[in-house]
Amino acid sequence: MGDVITQVEADVLLTDTLGPFEEGVFKLLIKPVSQNQFDSIVSFAYNLGLGNLKKSTLLKKVNANPADSTILAEFAKWNKAGGKVLAGLTLRRKPEAELYSKG
Numbered sequence: 001m002g003d004v005i006t007q008v009e010a011d012v013l014l015t016d017t018l019g020p021f022e023e024g025v026f027k028l029l030i031k032p033v034s035q036n037q038f039d040s041i042v043s044f045a046y047n048l049g050l051g052n053l054k055k056s057t058l059l060k061k062v063n064a065n066p067a068d069s070t071i072l073a074e075f076a077k078w079n080k081a082g083g084k085v086l087a088g089l090t091l092r093r094k095p096e097a098e099l100y101s102k103g
Contacts, residue, residue: 024050030063037066040100047092048078072097
């Protein structure tokens with residue numbers, strides 16, 4: 001069996017892991033966004049890195065107009081590694097876009 005941790009330890013681990021990404025996303029955003037939108041962007045940044053988020057069209061569109069419906073399609077564009085579409089990344093981007101769309 002694998003390692004076991006308490007819920008408190010899990011919460012601390014999650015906070016410690018996501019904290020730098022939340023802070024980074026907060027610094028990159030110019031326009032206010034909803035909690036769902038923020039959370040979806042943090043998930044994106046956690047998976048792809050803050051550097052990729054910073055140079056992305058997704059961030060440019062969010063900073064121009066967080067309600068822009070074309071932002072959802074930007075999530076889907078980030079489904080490749082080494083130039084190849086990966087099913088796992090495609091599956092990950094879909095719920096991020098869905099969460100963003102909930103506003």
